Amino acid sequence: MDLLQAIILGFIQGVAEFLPISSSGHLALAKKIFGLSDVGLTFDLLLHFGTLVAVFVVYWKDIWKLIKEGVMIIRDVCINISYFFIKVFKKKENKYRKIVDTPYRRFVMLVIVSTIPTGIIGLIFKEVFNMDNPSLLVVGLSLLITSCLLYMVDELPNGRKRESKVTYKNAVFVGVAQGIATLPGLSRSGTTITAEVFCGFDRSFAVKYSFIMSIPAILGANILDLKDLFSPANSISGVELVNYLVGTVVAGLVGYVCIKTMLVVIRNKKFKYFSYYCFAVGLIAVIANFI
Numbered sequence: 001m002d003l004l005q006a007i008i009l010g011f012i013q014g015v016a017e018f019l020p021i022s023s024s025g026h027l028a029l030a031k032k033i034f035g036l037s038d039v040g041l042t043f044d045l046l047l048h049f050g051t052l053v054a055v056f057v058v059y060w061k062d063i064w065k066l067i068k069e070g071v072m073i074i075r076d077v078c079i080n081i082s083y084f085f086i087k088v089f090k091k092k093e094n095k096y097r098k099i100v101d102t103p104y105r106r107f108v109m110l111v112i113v114s115t116i117p118t119g120i121i122g123l124i125f126k127e128v129f130n131m132d133n134p135s136l137l138v139v140g141l142s143l144l145i146t147s148c149l150l151y152m153v154d155e156l157p158n159g160r161k162r163e164s165k166v167t168y169k170n171a172v173f174v175g176v177a178q179g180i181a182t183l184p185g186l187s188r189s190g191t192t193i194t195a196e197v198f199c200g201f202d203r204s205f206a207v208k209y210s211f212i213m214s215i216p217a218i219l220g221a222n223i224l225d226l227k228d229l230f231s232p233a234n235s236i237s238g239v240e241l242v243n244y245l246v247g248t249v250v251a252g253l254v255g256y257v258c259i260k261t262m263l264v265v266i267r268n269k270k271f272k273y274f275s276y277y278c279f280a281v282g283l284i285a286v287i288a289n290f291i
Helices: 005-017 025-034 040-059 060-090 104-130 137-155 167-181 189-200 203-228 238-267 271-289
Strands: none
Touching: 005 025, 005 040, 005 189, 005 238, 025 040, 025 137, 025 271, 040 060, 040 203, 040 238, 060 104, 060 203, 104 167, 104 203, 137 189, 137 271, 167 189, 167 203, 189 203, 189 271, 203 238, 238 271
């Protein structure tokens, strides 16, 4: 892969990861156009790292609060466990601490609940579908489904649910949607935001929840791939590594801009324009599969 190709793929990753047009689908199409079927795992991991950095930069205040509250949750769980054993062995009563007593603690629990079905479905799909080199038919059909979802979300009424009002059933439903969206061509952000708005989420909060929820999902998927990272098939030269790093920086910078763009898009109900785009690209991919 040369430098220009790395920049183009980094740009596509940054745009398509956060705008609702499917990064996996567009990267698969771009690799086929460039004849880059032999691109190793290293580049994909670096691209995802770049876009994750963009999420951390935009939502760093929220993420820092979530990390702190997550640590406090673990602390209070451990204290309650110690109280239980004190009660059993020393017959001494202690008042158990309430675990979820703030909006951000509830936010932490909601993300955890969403991540569980995502992980299960993602593992199943990884075994069924060729995620690294999917067929044009799978990508095309998934983009057509994305088109329908994006058109639908603009027609849904505005909701008001934020951290304190979102239910765990809502979190499971959104997690299932994110798991299904691991299918190449099905937009993760588009699918999860549609599911969230359907559940009555406030639209701005839906964007925040979708992107923050992606952190454990993407990190988990990449950790599972680390075992293959140092195989001979993924060895790269020094020049390639420089190209990969440039592509990663491009993905992060473009991703930052696109996250900000999504906040405007969701508030103004402009998803239908992305719907038209995904329909056109999906239709082209399906036709190309049979040519």
